[in-house]
Amino acid sequence: MKQIPAPIWTLVIGVVVTLVSIWAGYNHHILPTEQASSTAPLVDNFFNVMVMIGTALFLMVEGAIVFSMIKFRQPKGDETDGLPIEGNLPLEAFWTAIPAVICIALGVYSVFVFQEMGGFAPGDHAHGHGTLMAQAPAAIVTDVGSPMITEGDIGGQKIPVYGFGASPEEEGNAPDLAVNVTGLQFAWVFTYPDSGITDGELHVPVGKDVQVNLTAQDVIHSFWIPQFRLKQDAMPGQTAELRFVPTKPGTYSIVCAELCGAYHGAMRTQVIVHTEEDFSHWLESRTATSPQSSQTVAINPAERSDADYLAAYSQGLDLDAQLVSQLAHSPH
Amino acid sequence: MVQATEAPTDAKLSLSALTDYSFPQKQWKWYDYFTFNIDHKVIGIQYLVTTFIFYLVGGMMAVAMRTELATPDSDFLNPTLYNAFITNHGTIMIFLWIVPAAIGGFGNYLVPLMIGARDMAFPKLNALAFWITVPAALLIFTSFLFGGAQAGWTSYPPLSLVTSNVAQSMWIVALILAGTSSILGSVNFIVTIINMRVPSMKWDQLPLFCWAMMATSLLALFATPVLAAAMILLLFDINFGTSFFRPDGGGNVVVYQHLFWFYSHPAVYLMILPIFGIMSEVIPVHARKPIFGYKAIAYSSLAICVVGLFVWVHHMFTSGTPPWMRIFFTVSTLIVAVPTGVKIFSWVATLWGGKIRYTSAMLFAISLLSMFVFGGISGVTLGTAPFDIHVHDTYYVVGHFHYVLFGGSVSGLYAGIYHWFPKITGRMMNEPLGRVHFLLNFIGGNLTFMPMHWLGGHGMPRRVAMYDPQFTHGNQLATIGAYILAVSVLPLIVNILWSLVKGEKASGNPWNAMTLEWTTSSPPPIENWAVLPVITRGPYAYGHVEEIPPAERPDLSDAIAMPK
Ligand code: HEM
Ligand SMILES: [Cu+2]
Ligand SMILES: [Cu+2]
Numbered sequence: 018m019k020q021i022p023a024p025i026w027t028l029v030i031g032v033v034v035t036l037v038s039i040w041a042g043y044n045h046h047i048l049p050t051e052q053a054s055s056t057a058p059l060v061d062n063f064f065n066v067m068v069m070i071g072t073a074l075f076l077m078v079e080g081a082i083v084f085s086m087i088k089f090r091q092p093k094g095d096e097t098d099g100l101p102i103e104g105n106l107p108l109e110a111f112w113t114a115i116p117a118v119i120c121i122a123l124g125v126y127s128v129f130v131f132q133e134m135g136g137f138a139p140g141d142h143a144h145g146h147g148t149l150m151a152q153a154p155a156a157i158v159t160d161v162g163s164p165m166i167t168e169g170d171i172g173g174q175k176i177p178v179y180g181f182g183a184s185p186e187e188e189g190n191a192p193d194l195a196v197n198v199t200g201l202q203f204a205w206v207f208t209y210p211d212s213g214i215t216d217g218e219l220h221v222p223v224g225k226d227v228q229v230n231l232t233a234q235d236v237i238h239s240f241w242i243p244q245f246r247l248k249q250d251a252m253p254g255q256t257a258e259l260r261f262v263p264t265k266p267g268t269y270s271i272v273c274a275e276l277c278g279a280y281h282g283a284m285r286t287q288v289i290v291h292t293e294e295d296f297s298h299w300l301e302s303r304t305a306t307s308p309q310s311s312q313t314v315a316i317n318p319a320e321r322s323d324a325d326y327l328a329a330y331s332q333g334l335d336l337d338a339q340l341v342s343q344l345a346h347s348p349h
Numbered sequence: 350m351v352q353a354t355e356a357p358t359d360a361k362l363s364l365s366a367l368t369d370y371s372f373p374q375k376q377w378k379w380y381d382y383f384t385f386n387i388d389h390k391v392i393g394i395q396y397l398v399t400t401f402i403f404y405l406v407g408g409m410m411a412v413a414m415r416t417e418l419a420t421p422d423s424d425f426l427n428p429t430l431y432n433a434f435i436t437n438h439g440t441i442m443i444f445l446w447i448v449p450a451a452i453g454g455f456g457n458y459l460v461p462l463m464i465g466a467r468d469m470a471f472p473k474l475n476a477l478a479f480w481i482t483v484p485a486a487l488l489i490f491t492s493f494l495f496g497g498a499q500a501g502w503t504s505y506p507p508l509s510l511v512t513s514n515v516a517q518s519m520w521i522v523a524l525i526l527a528g529t530s531s532i533l534g535s536v537n538f539i540v541t542i543i544n545m546r547v548p549s550m551k552w553d554q555l556p557l558f559c560w561a562m563m564a565t566s567l568l569a570l571f572a573t574p575v576l577a578a579a580m581i582l583l584l585f586d587i588n589f590g591t592s593f594f595r596p597d598g599g600g601n602v603v604v605y606q607h608l609f610w611f612y613s614h615p616a617v618y619l620m621i622l623p624i625f626g627i628m629s630e631v632i633p634v635h636a637r638k639p640i641f642g643y644k645a646i647a648y649s650s651l652a653i654c655v656v657g658l659f660v661w662v663h664h665m666f667t668s669g670t671p672p673w674m675r676i677f678f679t680v681s682t683l684i685v686a687v688p689t690g691v692k693i694f695s696w697v698a699t700l701w702g703g704k705i706r707y708t709s710a711m712l713f714a715i716s717l718l719s720m721f722v723f724g725g726i727s728g729v730t731l732g733t734a735p736f737d738i739h740v741h742d743t744y745y746v747v748g749h750f751h752y753v754l755f756g757g758s759v760s761g762l763y764a765g766i767y768h769w770f771p772k773i774t775g776r777m778m779n780e781p782l783g784r785v786h787f788l789l790n791f792i793g794g795n796l797t798f799m800p801m802h803w804l805g806g807h808g809m810p811r812r813v814a815m816y817d818p819q820f821t822h823g824n825q826l827a828t829i830g831a832y833i834l835a836v837s838v839l840p841l842i843v844n845i846l847w848s849l850v851k852g853e854k855a856s857g858n859p860w861n862a863m864t865l866e867w868t869t870s871s872p873p874p875i876e877n878w879a880v881l882p883v884i885t886r887g888p889y890a891y892g893h894v895e896e897i898p899p900a901e902r903p904d905l906s907d908a909i910a911m912p913k
Contacts, residue, residue, distance in 0.1 A: 048739070064736050071726040071848050078697060078722045084717065089636070090707065094837035099638040101892030103586035109642050110690070116690040120729070127733040134735060137672045146778045179669045181738075236508040237602060239667060239742060243808035246739040248667045253507060254596030255603065272370070274667075274810040275744040276501045276507060279428040282813030311595035315504070331796035 036078050041341030042069035053269055053290060054245035055184065055262035056134050061246070063130045070119060100303040124296065135260055138188050180249040180257040190226035192260060194221060200231070200238030200251040202277055214303045219271060219288040221263050222296035228260040239275035242288055250275055263290040381879045385480060387472035388875060389589050390480050393458025393871030397766075400450040403486060406850065408835065415797075415831035423814040431814040431908040433497025433516075437489055438883045440502045441522065443620065444527040445486055447758045451623035452534055452569075453479060455765050458773065460538060462866035462873065463556045463586035463888075465547030465881050466527060479532040492523075501812060503613070503892025506605050508596035514587055521584045528580070531619075535566035535573075547865075549884040556864045556888045557646055560628025562648035568615045568622070571658060576612035579605060603669035610661035618657045618753060620652055624761030625692055628714055631768045632696050634862040635711035636703030639889040642695040645755035649688035658683045665739045675734040689725060693718065708860075713764035716791050717831065720756025725750055733818045742812075745805025751798040763790070763841070770845070773857045775871045776852030782844040789837035796830030808823040864888045886909045 043063040050059050099154045183190065196219060197208045220319035221227045231240050231251040240259065241248040249257045251315070266279075289300060328337070355372065373381050382391055382398075412433050417425040428435065440716055457475065461468055469475045492498060498520035500509035544556070584603065585591040592598025594605045625646075633640045662678035695747050698716055705711065727749040731737050742748060763786070770778050800823040805811070809820045816824065856869040866873070868882045886893070 047745075047802055049807050060735055060739055062735070064739075067730045067733070067736065071730065071842055074745075075722060075726055078693065082700065082719055085697065085703070087716065089700060089703050089705050091637075091704040095704060096891035097637070097704065099636060099888075100699075101639055102641065103639045103889075104642040104645070105698075109645050109695075112694045113645075113687060113691055117687045120686055123678075123729070123733065124683045126736050128676055128736040131672075131676060131679075132832060133740075136675060136734065139672065168486065177671060178667075179671065183875065236511065237505055239810075241742075241808075241810065243739070248738050250668045251595075252485070252602055252669055254601065257669065270808060271813045272808060272810050276432070276504075276742075276812040278512060279499075280431060281432075282423070282810075282815040306640040309657060 020147055020219040025182045029151040030080075034073050034080075036102045037076060042066065048246075049243055049264070051244045051267075051269070052246075053263060053265040053267060054242070054247065055245045055264055056181075057244065057264075059130050059133050059246075063126065066126070067123065069125075071085065074165055083113040108126060116265040132185060134249075135181045135187075137179045138182035140256075141182045141188055162270050176256055178256045178258055180259050181247065182228075182258060183226075184260075184262075186261075187226055192224070193225040194227045195230065196221070196227065197230045198232075198240060198251065199234055200240065200273065200277070200284075201234040202236065203273070203280040205240070205271060205273075205286050207237075207283070212304050214257065214300070216303070218286050220296065220299050221288060221290055222293045223263050223266050223290050224293070228258055230259040234278050237275050238273045238277050238284065241272045242269055243272065243289075244269040248274055258339075263288075266295075268293050352429055375807060376494050376872065378877065385474045385476050387468070389457045389461050389472065389475060390468045390873065390875075391775075391876075392475055393454050393456075393903075395479055396453035396457060396482075397455070397487070397773075399483070400446050402452060403441050403445040404450070405838070406490075406807075407438050407446060408838065409413050410441070412831055412835050414438065415828040418816070418839040419816055419828040421816050421818050421821055421824075426814065426880050429496065429499055429513075432499035432501075432812070433493065433513075433814055436488070436498045436501050436504075437521070438832075440489060440498075440524075441756070443490070443502065443616065444524065445482065446810075447525075447620045448531065448755065449482055450617070450762055451536075451627075451758070451765075451905075452531070452562070452565060453482070454620065455627060455762075455769070456534070456565075457539060458904075460541060460559055460562055461545065461767070462546060462869070462877060463559055463864050463877070464542060465884070466541065466545035466882075469537050470545055471537050472636045474533050475537055477532040478537070481530040485523040486522040487529070488519045488526070492519040495519065498867050503606075503609060504583065505609075506586065506600075506602055507596065509583060510586055510595060513707045519562070519582060520581045524727075525577055525580050528577050531569050532573050535569040538562050538566040539570070545883060547881050554884055554887050555644065555647075557629035557640060558623070558626035559644065560647040561622045561629070561650050565619055565622045565626075568657065569619055570611045572615040576616075578607035579612070582608075583674070599785040603665070606665050606668055607661070610664045612659075613655050614661040614664065615654075615837060617750075617753075618653055620758050621761075622653065624717070624758045624765075625650065627761045627768075628692075628696060628717060628763040630862075630864065631710050631714045631764050632699050633891060634715070634768070634860050635706045635708050636700050637706070637891050638703040639887075639891050640695070641698035641701075643887070643889065645691050649691045652688040653685060656658045656681065656688070660685055660732075662735065663732050663734075666734045667741045679732060679734045683729065685724065685774070686729050687734070689844055693722060693725070703913060708767065709778065709780055709787060710768035711763045712784065712787040713760045713767060713790075716787065716794075717757055717760035717764065720752050720760065724752025724756055727752065733799050740805050742810055743805030743807045744801040744811055747803030747811050748805060751794075751801070753854055755759050755798065756794055760790070760794075763779050766841075766845075768860070769849065769866075771855030772866055772873070774849055774872050775855050776846045776848050777855050777859060778852060779844050782840045784848075786837055786840040786844065789833055793830050793833030793837050797827050797834060798830070800824075831898065863890055 024137070045068050045219045046060055047068075048064060053063060078125045183192070185310050195210060197210060199208075200204045204217065205219075206215065206217065219229070229240070231249055232255070234255045235252040235253065237253070239248055240251050245263070247259050247261055247262055251257060267289050268289050271286045271288050273281060277284060377386070377391055382395060386392065413426060414431065417423070417431055423431070423684070443865050457469065471682065487809040493516070494896075495516040496513045498516065498517045499512050500717065504517070505521070542555070542559050581589070582593040587601070594600045596601055598600060629640055629646055659679055660682045663682045665677055699829050727745070731740065731746065731749055767778055767783055770776070804823045805818055807820070809816050853870045859871070859872050863880050865884075867877050
């Protein structure tokens with residue numbers, strides 16, 4: 018049989034690697050299929066591209082390794098050395114330049130995605146736009162009476178806000194809904210400054226521009242909604258926010274992603290994305306039943322154990338009563 | 350070419366060593382290994398043996414953790430013990446296994462032998478550096494009497510300020526000791542490599558392992574003091590009422606993270622650069638080819654070391670970091686992938702056209718290559734802020750760093766063990782057992798750590814003892830893999846013990862290698878060489894068949910006389 022010429026092989030390998038990489042980019046199954054926020058498709062498309070590039074690189078390098086392992090194994094009884102090749106400048110320049118170009122391109126691409134996600138605008142509204150939001154951090158703090166934050170800390174001074182803010186289209190606009198979120202060992206507490214509601218679950222309307230203002234009472238927690246592809250640490254003494262548009266009604270997990278103590282793994286609740294109609298029903302029902310519930314939060318937890326403190330919420334929170342009663346008093 | 354009484358078999362490979370085996374070959378007695386001995390070889394062996402024992406302890410913690418994770422509920426370990434295990438497993442693996450085994454163990458044993466020195470520049474300091482790690486380990490182990498530190502190996506405040514104070518303080522002191530040891534070691538390596546090379550060795554004849562040790566030491570020297578500072582501040586916050594990191598006293602929790610990662614990101618290079626050095630030694634020998642791109646490999650270590658100092662915030666993309674930082678560190682992190690890629694490509698090119706011997710050392714080197722490539726690619730995805738926001742602090746990260754640490758660093762250490770065991774002990778290891786070890790390790794490693802990427806992407810955070818039922822299958826695969834890994838160390842241990850006693854006697858140069866450590870007997874005498882070797886060609890001159898005519902043979906007067 019005639020030998021197949023090298024250029025043909027190169028072409029065939031190139032085509033196969035490209036096809037497999039593109040296929041892998043859409044079929045890696047590493048991310049949940051559910052995309053429930055405006056951010057999710059941005060992140061996923063970006064990741065898919067990285068998977069494609071990564072697969073191509075992976076296949077070529079592993080291919081070269083496996084090929085060498087087979088082709089260049091020591092022939093039986095051959096004790097001589099291989100070829101004395103010490104290097105090849107053009108080749109080395111090539112494989113330095115190609116990854117460098119890929120990495121720079123990825124860098125630029127990630128800046129675009131980051132901007133679309135609102136990464137450049139956390140705290141954006143605080144400069145005189147949404148008046149409500151400007152007070153949000155202070156509101157959280159006084160509500161929960163965090164023992165880890167002194168009043169003076171927040172006072173009148175301008176504090177930096179971290180996280181993801183408004184997307185470019187929404188920049189400068191106040192969000193449609195603001196929710197203050199406090200992490201504490203081992204639960205999330207949600208308060209709605211507009212309506213005074215306090216809850217252990219997050220309720221949001223679909224299609225609206227929502228902003229959560231994050232802080233923590235005791236240790237660092239991290240607020241993560243996998244279906245939204247968004248995460249931000251909730252830190253005692255610092256203010257952070259996440260702003261997003263929920264795009265799909267449903268119930269999704271809210272997970273604490275930062276080690277926060279013994280029951281860190283159990284620190285989870287859910288976000289319920291309502292249709293607009295359902296959301297107003299929910300708002301009405303909650304305002305009717307607990308008009309002043311935010312007051313119940315305004316206790317000083319330093320004087321109470323975690324168990325006492327959490328007991329008040331244990332139905333609302335995604336924590337079972339047994340777990341709550343197990344919580345030892347931890348030194349705040 | 351050069352006369353040697355018991356020369357390595359192949360004349361063209363006998364190098365320019367001047368090996369006078371008639372000189373009295375004094376060796377240490379077994380009890381010398383338990384003393385404050387200042388011979389770099391004894392210290393190297395002390396490091397390797399003790400750190401291997403620590404590795405087994407850390408491994409047992411991992412097996413216990415994986416057993417807990419076989420089911421969604423917290424039913425095997427109590428949650429505080431689970432957290433103590435993740436914390437100390439991570440700490441032990443990093444500070445008591447990879448770093449001291451690679452730098453302290455192989456670094457000490459090999460660097461003087463590779464550069465033709467009789468010892469390190471500061472032998473007493475060297476012994477001190479080793480003996481400091483012993484109380485560090487004891488502190489970690491005894492801290493379990495006080496509940497064990499439970500805040501993760503990163504020990505972020507305020508959690509580390511409010512949990513398990515005594516054990517946390519012990520953990521901090523242990524880290525300060527380990528850091529001190531690493532600083533002492535670094536100074537020693539830098540001075541040794543610069544000053545103690547045999548006069549005939551030019552910089553471009555320095556084995557790549559020594560280049561890697563040079564880069565590692567510079568990095569450790571820059572970064573470790575910052576860790577020490579962070580640890581001391583944390584210790585004060587816990588015990589002496591200060592509030593550097595206590596928000597209720599006006600402290601800032603994010604500052605700790607900057608200090609910690611300013612050290613601990615470079616620390617990941619401390620864990621991989623020396624291993625890269627091992628790769629550059631093992632691959633050419635067993636592929637019988639010169640290393641491809643010597644300069645590129647040497648300089649890329651230095652590049653990694655410089656750029657690696659400016660990427661630490663990629664661990665803090667979801668923390669209290671402003672937008673510009675998230676972007677700046679995305680870009681710097683992507684850049685660091687380039688020199689790393691250069692190394693990988695160079696090793697693959699070294700295989701290309703070789704005559705590969707599938708020794709156990711080579712199998713582990715290839716295992717490193719193939720797993721590190723995967724871990725490196727997942728690392729690039731993690732380096733970009735927009736994606737990392739989703740997977741930070743999840744099992745995706747755990748999968749990634751085990752690919753680079755277990756698939757990478759540990760495979761490299763194994764390769765090093767199989768490669769230099771004959772030199773260190775004078776006995777060959779058993780190759781079939783080595784292959785069994787390799788197979789179990791490769792299968793177990795991939796089975797344990799591959800499913801973790803899926804788990805993390807789909808919503809399983811790290812450092813949890815309980816998880817949602819939909820993650821059960823993925824976790825069970827990982828747990829089975831972990832059991833295979835636990836079993837995989839048995840053939841290694843059996844192999845080491847059996848070979849020590851029964852292994853075939855090793856010649857001075859069983860692999861026909863070209864670096865200087867192979868020009869002396871196995872094991873080397875206390876003074877390393879009777880008469881120091883003279884260098885006439887680079888360390889990887891495979892395939893160059895030309896014979897040096899007698900007239901051009903090295904001038905023996907170059908050789909340094911034995912100190913009396
Ligand atoms: C032998 C097989 C190993 C298994 C089965 C294993 C398993 C685990 C598990 C289950 C965790 C906890 C993950 C989490 O929830 O965050 C973990 C964490 C970790 N492991 Fe391993 N591991 C192994 C080997 C290693 C090695 C060789 C290293 C090397 C340096 C290492 C370094 C770490 C580190 C740094 C952490 C993070 C600890 C922390 O979160 O504070 N592991 N490992
Ligand atoms: Cu948590
Ligand atoms: Cu890092």
